[in-house]
Amino acid sequence: MNLVSAACKYLKIALLVNAIFFTAIYARVVSAQGDPAGVLLKPVKVAPNTYFVQGRAEMGSSANQNFISNAGFVVTPQGVVVIDALGSPVLAQKLIAEIKKVSNQKIVAVIVTHYHADHVYGLQEFKKVGAKIYAQGEGRNYLSSETAKQRLIASRVDFAPWVNDSTRLLPADIWIDQKTKLTIGGVDFFISRVGPAHAPEDLIIYIPSEKVLFAGDLVFRGRIPFVGNADSKGWLIALDEIEKLNPNIVIPGHGNYSVKPAEDIVFTRNYLKYLRESMANAAVNMDPFEDAYKQADWSEYEGMPLFRAANRMNAYNVYLSIQAE
Template sequence: MLRRSLYAGFFLVLAFTAHAEGFAGLKVAIQPKAIAPHTFFVQGLQGVASVANEGFNSNATFVVTDEGVVVIDVLGTPALGKALLSAIRHVTEKPVKRVILTHYHADHFYGLQAFKDAGAEIWAHRAAQEYLDGGEGARRLEQRSAELSKWVPAHMKLVRADRWLDGDATFTMGGIRFDIAYLGPAHSPEDLIVSVPSEGVVVSGDILSGGRIPFVGEADSKRWLATVDKLVALKPKILVPGHGGVTRDPGKDLTLTREYIAYLRTTMGKAVEDFTPFEEAYAKTDWRRFEKVPAFDAANRINAYGQYLVMERELLQKK
C-alpha cells in the first residue's frame, strides 16, 4: 500500500524527507515527489558533484507497481543510495525488484550497492562494460573518492549489471509496462531511456538536463542531436531529465539542448576548419545566448573544448 495520497491534478511532495544522518553523515534531503499516479522523482541539487552538495547532483525516479518497485538511476554515492532506498521504503512496503541505469556515470550509479544488497536486479546497456573494464571506471573512482572522500571510499566496489541489454527491451511489472530504448551513443555510449506509457512519463537520463546547460564533453554530438529528435517524437507528457527539474513542456527544454549542442558543433567546427587554436576560438565565440542558463560557468568551457576535439576527429574522418 502506498503511504501517500494523490488527488487528480495535484502532485504532492511527500511529507517524509530522508535527511539520512545515519548514512555517513549526509545532511542533504532525499525528498521524493509524486509526478504521476505511480511515479516518484528525486531531484538532485544544482552544480557538479561537490563537498557542498555531498555528491547529490543527479536525479532518480521510481515507479511503484502492484508487484514491486522499479528504480531508474540511483544517485552518486553509496550513502545517497542507502538514503534513496530508505526514502522508497517510506513510500511503499513493496520490494525494489529492478534497477535500470540510464548510463554508467558516477553520479548515476554509485548508489547501486544498497539496491544490490536489497535483492534488486540491475539492468544496463552492454556498452557500459567498456567503462568498467577499460580503466575509465577505476580512474573516475579515484578522482571522485579524492573529491568526496567522506562519502565515496577509495575501495568501493563498482557494481555491475545483472543483465546487460543489447538494445531495446520491454517488460511488464504489476500491470505497468516499461519500454527501454537504446539511444546511444549520445551523452554516453550506453544511453538508455525508459518510457512508462500508462504514466505519460519518459526518463531521459543525461540526454536531457532540464533547464540547464548539459555536460557534453567529448560526447558524440551528431548522434546526440538525432537522439533529441527521437525524444521529441515520443511526445511525453512528463519528461524526467538526468539533472534539473521535471519538465511538462519537453519541447522547450529539448529545444535548448538541441540548440546548444548544435551551436557547439557549428562554432567549434568552423574553428577547426579554419585552423583556429581553441583558446582563440573560445574567446571569439559569442556565448551570450547561453551564458545566463544554469551550469554555463561550470560546463561550457569543458564542453567547447571537448567538441573542438570531436570536430577535429570528424574532419580527419572525412579526409
C-alpha cells in the same frame, strides 16, 4: 625510488589514511546526531505511480554527497523499479528509505541510463536489497576502462567520506543490447538505446501507462549540460527520438521534470547546435580553439549554473569531436 615517486607514494597513503579517518569520525557523528551534511531527498510525484528526486545544480562535492543528478522510481503491484542510483552509497540509502515511505513493495529492479559516476555510485545499495541491475551493453567497456578506475580513485578523495574504499562499480545483471520491454506488475517499461550520444551506453525508459519518459542525461534543465566525450551529432538525433514518443512528462538527468517536453528539450538541442556551429569552422580548418572560443557569443548561457565549470570544456570537446567525424 626517486624523490618524486616517493613523494607521490606518501601523498597517496596520506590521502587514504585521511579518508579512512574521516569515515570513522563521520560514522560516530551520524550515530549521535543524524546526517550532519543536511542533504535531503524529497521525492516528487509526477504521475499516478511515478516519483523522482532532483539533484542539485552544482559540481559534485563532499558537502553535497555528490547529489547532482536525478533519480526516479515507479511503483507497480509486484515491486518498485528505480531509474538510476545516484552519486554515492549514502544517497542510495536515503532514496531506499524514501521509497519505503511511499510503498511496502520490494525494490526489484534498477535501470541505469548510463554509467557516469553521479548516476551509478549508489548501485551497491540497491543490490543489497535484492534489485536486479539493467544497463546497456556498452557499459561493459566503461567498467573495464582505466577512466572508470581512475575516476573512482579520485572520487574516494573528492567525495569522502560518502564515496570511499567500500564504494565499488557494479556491472549489470542483465545487459540490454536491443530495444526491450520489461514488464513488472503489469506495467510495461520500454527501454531503448539511443547512443552513442551523451554516453555510448545511453538508455531512455518510457512507461506508456504513466506517459512518463526518463531521458537520463540526454536532457538537461536549469543548468549548462555536461558534454564530456559525447557524440554531439548522435545526441541531437537522440533528442528527435525522444520527441517522437510524445510523452506527457520527461524526467531529465539534471534539473526539474518537464510537463512541456517539446519546449524544454529545445534548450539542450539549441545549446548543442550552438556548440557545433561556433566550433565547426575552426575545427575543420584546424584553426586554434582559443580563437574560436573567444569569438563565440556565450551571452545566452554565461549566467547559468555551471557555465564557468563546464562551458569551455564542452566547447573544446565538441571542437575535437568534429575533427574526428
